[in-house]
Amino acid sequence: MEVIFSATMGELASRSISFLVDRYLRQKAAPTDEERLCSLQRLLLRVRVIVEEADGRVIANQAMLHQLSILKKEMYRGYYTLDVFNCRSHGEDTTKDHEISNSFAPSEFNPAKRVCFCSGSNKGALQAELLEKVLGSISDTIEDVSEFVTFLCGCPRVRCQPYNMYLLLNKCMFGRQMEMEHIMNFLLQEESAPGAAEDPAVLPIIGPGKVGKSTLIEHACDDERVRNQFSQILCFNGDDIKDASIETLREGGRIKHESGGMGCGRTLIIIEISMDLDRYVWKRFYSAARSRIGSGSKIIIASRSDRIASFGTTQALRLQCFTQEAYWYFFKVRTFGSTSTEDHPKLTAIAMDMARLLNGCLMAASIFCGLLKANFNLRFWSMALATLGNIKQKNTLLYGERFAEAWAMEEPVYLRRAKKNSSECFVILADQQTCSAETEDPGMMSVQDLFFGSIRPRGNFKVHAWTSHLPPHSKYIFHCGLQRPQHMVARTGTSRRIAAD
Template identity: 75%
Template sequence: MGELVSRSISLLVDRYRKQKAAPTEEESLRSLQRLLLRLCVVVEEADCRLITNQTMLHQLSILKKEVYRGYYTLDVFSCQAHGEDRKKGQEIKYSFAKSEFNPAKRLCFCSGSNKGAAKAVLLEQVLGSIRDTIEDLSEFVMFLCTCPRLHRQPYTMHLLLNKCMFGRQMEMEHIMNFLLQEESASGAEDLAVLPIIGPGKVGKSTLIEHACDDERVRSHFSQILCFKGDDLNNGSVEILRDGGRSKHQNHGMGGGRTLIIIELFLDIKDSVWKRLYSDARSRIGSGSKIIITSRSDKIASFGTTQPIRLQFLTQEAYWYFFKVRTFGSTSTEDNPKLTAIAMDIARLMNGCFMGAAIFSGLLKANFSTRFWSMALAILRNIKRQNILLYGERFDDAWDFEEPVYLRRANKTSSECFVIFAEYQICSPETEPEDPKMVSLHDLYFGSVRPQGNFKVHAWTSHLPPHYNYMFRCGIKELPEELSSS
């Protein structure tokens, strides 16, 4: 009898310990929120410091990825909880649950106990990863205290994003080191070249814009000139005499140094590059630099230093960026339905910075569930219609290798709008007022009925000289593949 009582007590104690060791989902989410607050304190403090050590920048990048992953998980669970609360009598489905890229978005495929187990595993993985990251922070914080503090006004994150290049701190430091590094006497005759390689709409031009907006760069160079690849291949390299498109003039400072930026779509002929490089080296002052960008890896051979290779942000990081730009200081916890719609829109953007700038501006101007649902429907229709035309390779509505067909949100007919294959960047000072130009909002949602070919003002850059981004559009009959769909 004593043996039986002893075993019964041991069994009860073991069960109690297991129940106590397994927190509920709500407790795990609260723990995740507390850990993210601790991590955000370090990240925000690091953003206020001038960090030049590449290893510290790499560790800071890891910290930020954990922050993005943690907040992404919180938002996913918040949206799912909202959907479950409203599911009585109807089925709520969000497309972010269908993605195969992240465990948090596959939870809706599970059911019953399997779904609960998958959610528990996901939370445990995220919590464990963030706990491990926080435990390794002691040395990072110690060295962070030795970094000089940047002079910056108090900010909130949605205001700070307009002043920094999100998710590219290591790449930005690489560019700044390249631009501000003084040339040695032995290499004075060589012209330093930095290649930047990456797919379309990954942010190559935006990264350069942020670098050129830095006061240290503007005081280091007397002028900053920009050339397009089409100008170089179709014309003569003598266009250097014409000065290209001037981004910055700083007479009396910069020691006569010139920064030349060359933006290529794909490749440039070797013969054209050799003549351009030779011409630039003979015409511009000592200490001048060249930055060349392209989607093609071929330009890596043109560089005098290691190229920068840009990839799209992870889905968690891109969602954080899109959420902050769209919601601003508004809490996503108070708007779970809008958050769910915004997550769908962010997923369809495929990490495109240009798409985020356009649609975050549209959504922020109208905090309406109906309006946001219309915007989501537009993106889904664009992708569905153009996949029917061009196949599965059409996965980005903003990568203009093909004309993009789209219908107006409140219009159904045999006609549709077509965004042609290229977009142009125009300066507000040089772009005349065009009576055929419409805004993107009016094109999608308004009552404007443009005819023939026309221009669409997509958005205006917040960086000087505040270029306007334009689309060339037209009205066409729907192709047969779309008219029946």
């Protein structure tokens, strides 16, 4: 028994020593967070080279577009993680340093966001695990795109290719390559029998408010191939459709493009409505369009309502909001441009908080990115973050969590200026898109004056929110009014409480 016991104890001791030695060697060989971040930077540079080269080429292959979409998602995730850790390494917590964002922390299901809130002894292990997962995922993705890079060399280049990422985000539709190709295939597809009479094809585009439906259509209409395909492009809204008849179809809409003899008499009709469209109204309009436009004409109808899918002659295109990582990448590049975020950790932390509060809204990103870029200093950015947090907090109190849905503007939006001890409270009643020529008003208030200025407007007034960079350079206008704080009442179930804080 003593021999067996001694042998057993010796074996256990030997295994324990081997385990401890092996664990020590693994810990000693494990890379530090700084080394992991350097590796992540190098991988992201490789990914960015491929992505920017792909964005400069016309890719018609759907499988290649799908693979490019996967590559971009990994790039957005990698840059989001890198920026989070860079902020933390400089002592800038993207949620704790700013009091107003504590109530609007990001989803706990995303590890890239959850790591910011970890505390205690497990924080270092969770950070290391997160970085290892991101590094491994990006490395695997790069290995998978070797054939993609080979085929990419055979794709033609885009004409007038932008020369940097800031212009690329302005001149090309960010993150919507697959959706854009879907629309282009629909618009450029020739009719089956040239010269034969046929009903106009209809493509429904469905998505939440402020997700980029109108911008996607603008980019498609701005393409030279589309302008050569159709002799005219007409735009309609919900009211135009209700009033349209066979005799006034052309006059009922806005002429977006007209090319004379080009396009063989084909017409592209763009219809943008906010919600539902009555089926009888649609049938009457479609009948008028079928009688008045030439063979090979097309119709695109965009709405938030899923019911318009039944109006289509082809499968509906559905747009979803960007992921937090993709939206942050868009927001960062539009705000910082060619400036490195690593050189401005405090501003980066504020910008990340703002991107979370904006919740994927593209119009809000265009407004606030312009404000931040024009006032590149910590004090102004802190004021902008405080103002945005106040807007979010006040309107969530008034309307509940539905206000978080990308500033849908379905109900008035209340805001208070960033000035100390300011009792002025404004309400954005509605937003409006107009042609540039229709809004030449030098006295119109700017959005910066609305948020941070000292001008005291009276009654109802208009605010110039931003101007589209695409022709015809539409202007987006806020219709606002002055609202006394005591009139701001919030409803919670059957109770009512004053929301003027």
